[in-house]
Amino acid sequence: MWKGALTLIGISIILSSLIYLLPSNLSTLGNGTAVVYSIICGMMAHYIYYRKEVLSEDDFNLLKV
Numbered sequence: 001m002w003k004g005a006l007t008l009i010g011i012s013i014i015l016s017s018l019i020y021l022l023p024s025n026l027s028t029l030g031n032g033t034a035v036v037y038s039i040i041c042g043m044m045a046h047y048i049y050y051r052k053e054v055l056s057e058d059d060f061n062l063l064k065v
Contacts, residue, residue, distance in 0.1 A: 001048055001049070001052060001058075004044070004045070004048050008041050008044065008045075011037075012037070012041075015033065015037060016034075019033060019034075
């Protein structure tokens with residue numbers, strides 16, 4: 001699960017630096033993006049934990065459904 005956390009942290013850093021470069025009149029786009037990203041992170045964390053505990057899979061593969 002630590003690989004997934006590191007991947008999400010890396011994506012978060014890249015996304016926040018890209019949002020920082022936006023002009024100030026698009027700040028609401030940055031806020032909306034942050035909310036959507038938080039929801040996606042929560043859903044991914046829940047799914048990864050489910051796969052670890054219920055299915056006994058301890059790998060991090062975003063493409064595996």
